[in-house]
Amino acid sequence: MKFAIVGTGAIGGFYGAMLANAGEEVHFLLNSDYAAVKEEGLHLISEVFSDIHLDKVNAFQQSADMPVCDVILVCLKTTSNESLLPSLVKPLLHDKSVIILIQNGLGVEADVAAMFPGVGVAGATALISVNKVGPGQMHHLDYGDIEIGNHNIQDTGIIDQVVAAFDKTGLIAKKAPDLNTLRWKKLVWNITFNGMSVLLNTTANKLLADKATYELSKAIMHEVINGANACGAQLPETMVYDMLQFTIAMRPYAPSMKLDFDNKRPLELKYIYENPVEMAKAAGYYMSKVDMLLRQLLFLSKY
């Protein structure tokens, strides 16, 4: 199977390097790091796995120069989808290519599927702490599991093949029975900690160390679970406890939206906040606190 990595940042670099290291044919689309990666390769320093140094990388600066691939892994921020995906992905597609979005948020697969009629799209959630620390250099702190849920791929055997390829890397990969539930599950964490870390200029572990924001985090999580289940997801209330324990135990790691905000990049508000609030509302449940977070972030992101 030929993989294309569209967007070789921390996430794309990590998963692409893991796949290539396991023997898969991976083609990387790069932007600013192209020259460095072409010359010096990709380097993944991991606190968990053996380090990976890929000296010869299939690196490209333009997707027009890349071969068509079987699986297009989109690892860009969702804020770039509308402006970039049509031109970046189109040259990579053959008749049976599928697009898998390793992105955050809700409703992103439907929007991408609309850009590519007839092309199968799936979504993946990555549970991972990884940072880009230099051109083509990733620092992996923890985790790495990936779950893939189908959106509209006809022949889902290809998802099993992708899961098998990820399995070879040593990561735990799974096919999720329901993309909607998969997306909402990740949102319970992302909605709570991304926005609050931006607004209060802090980190998830500090939010949980303070009584007032510990209780608030819990309340937001419960609200997201209620919203999720109103939208047909199957999330148990008990996952709040698991997620709190997980977050307290994890190494300090700035949520992606905090990094985006600090670096004055656009925030992924549409898919992480706007769509969930609207979809839950349309399903009859108003996520009052999440809506408030969204509006506070909309204001902050403008000034």
Next chain:
Amino acid sequence: MKFAIVGTGAIGGFYGAMLANAGEEVHFLLNSDYAAVKEEGLHLISEVFSDIHLDKVNAFQQSADMPVCDVILVCLKTTSNESLLPSLVKPLLHDKSVIILIQNGLGVEADVAAMFPGVGVAGATALISVNKVGPGQMHHLDYGDIEIGNHNIQDTGIIDQVVAAFDKTGLIAKKAPDLNTLRWKKLVWNITFNGMSVLLNTTANKLLADKATYELSKAIMHEVINGANACGAQLPETMVYDMLQFTIAMRPYAPSMKLDFDNKRPLELKYIYENPVEMAKAAGYYMSKVDMLLRQLLFLSKY
């Protein structure tokens, strides 16, 4: 009638100067500004009224040196009540003295009444934009109306006399039929704009100029009105519209909590947020967004 002003800041300085200028006997308790006021008097520059220069001021550095007064106007921040009021106010009281709190928030009269058993307490809300611009120097931008609601004063004739004294100054003064309604009415504004201006580092007019926070401000106001009415206040939903119009029209003015936060002073969270949230909850209405604001502010105020 003899008035004591406990806390000669912007509010205390303004109302005290207006009363003294109208011929009332006013005794001012000052802290850091004492020497300057003793030497140079009190100066009120107003964009609305004639300027007032009081050259001879009954200024005191300790309440032990002050005469007993008929009306004690408390103009300190509520954050100082517990630690300061017992010692500051006690020497000023005679058998029939009353204490009027020109302060923000809910439940403050009950706490102060408990400090002074047998002494009548009332609360006042001031609609005013005034800043202290130097020692004993106030800059009055707009408004000044004051409403007084009784908490536990037996002979309420004294409230009428205080209203009459304020009336002489040219300000509009009123006796409110219900202190609970009066306090909640002011909270509709204070809860909404104080906290949001701190959290989003902005001003009320900018919050209302942005669509997302305009809608959020409206939603918070409605929530406070629902909380108020659950607690037995009588606030019409239509006041949201009036308050939005009023706020859009007012000269830019930093809410008091924003000034406190920027100057690293303690925030008046107990009376403006904690008590309202708890009291509404006890009455069966959960102010979800206000509770979230409170928890965000509790976090921010610590770090």
